[in-house]
Amino acid sequence: MASIWVGHRGTVRDYSGFSPSVDAEVIRKAIRGIGTDEKTLISVLTERSNAQRQLIVKEYQAAYGKALKDDLKGDLSGNFEYLMVALVTPPAVFDAKQLKKSMKGTGTNENALIEILTTRTSRQLKEISQAYYTVYKKSLGDDISSETSGDFRKALLTLADGRRDESLKVDEHLAKKDAQILYNAGENRWGTDEDKFTEILCLRSFPQLKLTFDEYRNISKKDIVDSIKGELSGHFEDLLLAIVHCARNMPAFLAGRLHQALKGAGTDEFTLNRIMVSRSEIDLLDIRAEFKKHYGYSLYSAIKTRKRTCDRKGHSRKNFNEAQLEQKQ
Structure with missing residues (x-):
């Protein structure tokens, strides 16, 4: 059965000729020698799927009696440590x-x-x-x-709660009904019925919501984004806007998050690393394409100019994020 964590548009796929025992031994040597061989760690861990990495974790524990993540934590530091540990985590x-x-x-x-x-x-x-x-x-x-x-x-x-409908089928009658409910809960009344917004936006499938937003425009002559901005505020507004963006184009939404993480004085490593790791087997190819389309330069160049993972001697090392972006579309 296909994993719920794997899509068709990832940059990481199963490595052919994979041997967990060989990889476990290579990793052991890379972290037990004098100094750490980061290059080897990167080449092994970024070129295996998460399912394969979990087999390496088991093999490593069986062969050396230690958890791989503990050895990585003991030997590495900073963002490089965080990334390598993230890669061996389910x-x-x-x-x-x-x-x-x-x-x-x-x-x-x-x-x-x-x-x-x-x-x-x-x-x-x-x-x-x-x-x-x-x-x-x-x-x-x-x-x-x-x-x-x-x-x-x-x-x-x-x-x-994980109760959002995942069906790809859309119901035109329901879309019209929901659009009217949203209109009555916001634009068409004094004050806002926030519960109705939560109920519809948090439980309907994304294809269904896209149709509902089209119907909403027909009824209210406004885009749902403008209505949410006018009716709601704070983090609740941010959350509902995020749902609208995800329903319309999730890779574009995540590309926007990466752009935010990479701009300004310092890099938001927490966001950058989370999106790169969590989407590398799902839709990173699409996120990458949306990034280029919206910002006019590649995600690869954005990361390359902003980030360097350094070893203890300060030599720059190509990191996981760059490795993922070198994969061909």
Whole structure:
């Protein structure tokens, strides 16, 4: 059965001639020698699919009696360590950890919460919730509840439940009905009925929402984006706008997030690495194409000019993100 974490437009695919025992040994040598052979780590871990990396993890544990991620943590540092550990982490666990990190400490990273919960499928979200409970012995919903509030909290919890319809079929009658409900909940009344927005935008399938937004324009003579901006505010507004963008073009939405992460004085490593790792087997080819289309230069050049992963001597090393972008379309 095909994995729910693998799409058809990723830059990473199964490596042919794969041998987990050979790879485990090569990795062991790369991290046990004098100094770390980062080049070897990059070439092995970026050219294997996550499913293959999980087999390497098992083989490594069996052969050396140690967890590969612990050895990587002990031998590496900084963003390079973070990336290599991310690559040997199962996707649902990786997302669970990203969500935890978004809610840990003072302040919440709302953008990260929004991005993860709007771009994962219902089945993926169910796996993430299970992984979250396994790793932290707390439910994802409880942590979201204690870290957020109001309509934003309500919408996040609805998304985290993984109840969005995943059907590709669209129902024209339902689209007209939902569009009217949205119009009556916002533009056509004094005040806003936020619950109706949450219910429709967080539970309908993306193809269904696209049709609903077309019907909405027919009824209200306005784009749903403009209505959301006029009727709502704060993180709740940000979340619903993210859903609209994902329904219309998810790769373009994620390309926008990468552009934000790479511009300005410093790189937002947390966002950059999360999107590159989590989408590398799903739709990174499409994200890359949207980036070029919208910003006029390639994602590869944007990362190359902004990022260098350095070893202890300060020599620049090509990192995972660049490696993914060198894959041919």
